[in-house]
Amino acid sequence: MHEFAGTAGPKAAATPPRGTLDELDLALVNALQMAPRAPWAQLARPLGVDAATLSRRWSRLRESEAAWVTCHASPSQVTYAALALIEVSCLPQAREALAGQLARHPQAMSVELVAGSCDLLLTVATASMPAMSAYVLALARIETVTGTRTHLVQHVHRDGSEWRMDSLSRDQRRDLAEAEDGSVRSAGARLTSEDRGLLLALAEDGRRSVTSIAAALDRPESTVRRLVHSLLHSGRAVLRCDAAHLHAGWRSTATLWMSVPPAQLVSACEELGRLRSTRMAASVSAEANLLSVVWLHALDDLARYEVQAATRIPSVRVLNRAVNLRWVKRMGRLLGEDGRSVGCVPIDPWHPVD
Template sequence: MHEFDLSLINALQLTPRAAWSDLAPILDVDATTLARRWRRLEEAGLARITVFPRQQLTTRQNMAYLELTCRNGTVEQVASALAEDPGTLSIQFTAGSHQLLLTVAPGQGMADYLMNWIGAFPDVVSYRVHMVTRVVSEAHRWQVRALSPEQRRRLRALAPRTECAKEAGGDRVTGLDQRIADLLCTDGRMGYQRIAERLDIAPTTAARRLNRLIRAGIIGLRCDIARAEMGWPTAAVLWGTVDPQVLERAEDLCEQVPELRLCSTIAGPENTHFIVWLRTVPDLTRVERRLLEALPGLRIADRRMVLHTFKFMGNVLDAAQRYVRTVPLRLSAEEPSPR
């Protein structure tokens, strides 16, 4: 990886849909070069702009972490079949008592998902469910940290407002919204004009509907990377218990623990779930110590190393852990997932 590629990725982590002409003076590179370098990263499967569900959508779709135990020799088969389901957002092979860790937002209801989808796999021996009650620190806040403070400040000024809309019906999802989201899942930087042409609508309609989805807290856009290629070959999942008031008071947790990718509260024997990205396996001890300092009273109950990722927020990965294709995110249960 060239150092400039990391700077470009960092810029798109802060402003995923910013125009190349707006990014050019901040990165001190012409817009044509930026577009060409980004296209190369995408085509190589090293980075992409990803659509992810925000709080309004995850609350409605019963987001959860699901641990699966599979029969010996069937992990890849089960993971490949699960990857085709829009409600199964991420699939990771982990070291621990369960082989697969899934992030799911089934939409049609957790009971139906477990009994009629997971239950249909004869090679799934058992499962354990952790319902997500709140996302404390979202994954889009993690950065490669390749830019200067001044560059980050200028980029943040370009970012659109993303506060949740409060107007009546602000979180309603229509068929047109779903079609727009489908296009964004394949190309998160697709312009309003191209969206309009693909869907036979006016560009102003495309802009209005897309921006409403973002402002209403239904979807977000983030720049994801093939972490193993970018210098973070190791990831770990931690389960712990902490006083909810400590979490409420924890400001800028991702700034205190730069390796923190995600922090959620869950319902179960433990109440907190962490995902961290690491340079090396031994770094986990240091990162865990930082978490304990940032969250007084935190008790870590379990640790799982991620050995392989099959699917990452709707994006299917190959054996080299590069992005190869996308299964679009389902925003509404009105159109059932193909099973």
Template sequence: MIVTMVDAIDRALVHALQLAGRAPYSRIGEVLGVSTQTVARRFNRLRAEAGLRVVGLPDPQLAGRSQWLLRLTATPRVAQDLAGALSRRPDTSWIKLASGGTEIVATVHSTPSDGNALLLNDIPRTSGITSVSAHYLLHQYVGGPIAWRGRANSLTAEQEAALLQTGIPRTPSPQLVDGASVKVRASDGKLLQALGEDGRASHADLAVRTGWSTATVARRLDELLRSGAIFLDTDVDPVALGFTTSAMLWLSVPPAHLDAVGRALAEHDELAFVAATTGRTNLVTQAICAGPDALHSYLTERLGAIEHITAIETAPILRTVKAASPGLVGWRV
């Protein structure tokens, strides 16, 4: 993938999509003060050159899914092959090569019915792996439905309000529909698969994929989005936004202070992911910074100033092999 650098209009477009992933090009153009054609052209260019896309995903907690972070170390050749194999599995996302290409960090989604096959069977039997650790995600402070704040700083408050004033569902916007919580059903499978490939797919295209009428698609999609049962996530290569350095940070915090530290970190624009986990370390984050100096400053000044963090392990990310979207691979950070 050829990574392009972006300008102010591109950044505003990414911000708009993060707020309202299915907003029409015409509405985004009105808010940004550019033509519909300009928005469409910019979106298509960023899609081709920076992997920009919107995907619709079920909220793991509301869908009854467990999430694990796997850390695997291996020789560089084995690690790359294994990362590629993991990326082809439907139960994985956010697969990263870290620590010079000798470490894999992957998110694995499981349900009680699948027996955690990957965790218990597949990984330990793969030759060439020197260590494996699995960390159960207990609570996410940033990530999933709670989007990264670092790329949402291009629109003014007035522009944000104008984008959302016509009833376009905010991303995310947990609400109650007809006074009851809406849950993902087995019959939503084809809809979710289509949204996982393209969260901006038209009602007509989704009707073809699901076999439903366009009216049924529109009604069900609106229910799922407004209830928070599914959310829209925006993928884009951070390098295109000027963030060239990224690292996983594995933190140790006394349990009595874990939630307070997690909430404090959730306010940091440098962090695209913050979660409490099980394991030897109990808080994990992903920092995305403008460069090595910016990461150093973040670690020593902002993170270092937070009380009760007793240890930090930093693992630089070399490449994102798989993101939230099945179609987005090959980020270089």
């Protein structure tokens, strides 16, 4: 059981210091959230700088681990697999080491140190419900774990890949709409065994070239180009551009567990998805049948968010809150204390639970 054992054109903009993200950085991240694999020349005019400047800026952001593009299975794949948020309680002295250990699991999409009713909050994806059961049981066998509580996700109504930095003007967003992938995705498309290699190849760098992927997989470029296009345009996988949130102005994040009457669940999720701070909204199978992951500029914004939610959904009740103390892993990226990437453990729901 090795996975669970042990502990462990225009004038170029000036380059800002390493510790900050300036307006062009934020605009570039926002643009790549809309069109993650768009050529620099396609993004140059909306952003008002030349392609070479954008290329240099992105290289600097990547090298300083302040921003990245990754790839993961689409939320629609929950239909065919299993997704859960798992609350983990542990011995106080083991908290940090346990978080680091769990972050190395390929099934763990995200790992957070949180304040609330648990010590750690995991977002876990497995290829089947039996595999999820095996994962939860394996967690319970770790000596330092004192308790777990699993919230199975029924449907993701708003995914983090849909969230935007909101650093662009209306005109810029309109111009970038041409670069954004607007193809129709099929909810019935299902991940294949061949997709796994592509997902892992794009996990660390979603802008990785077809030439590089073809060389890594030892496949013809024409074949890889066709497969990547199919993977990303069928709805089986999504690309997302993310940034070190603390350097981008988002100082606090939280997960809220809420309850609404079953007949209002879908409309409530849709209403939460319209709130600016909602990063993710999903229906879950527990006493709390609705959860929301929110990003905030300051912790006191959480109360205002709850007021907004109650105004839009009068029947909603907040049952629990997990306020993020530190991201250890977010969507496959290992993060340092300042939110910068310090490594990558690609999300792999197919990985066996030993």
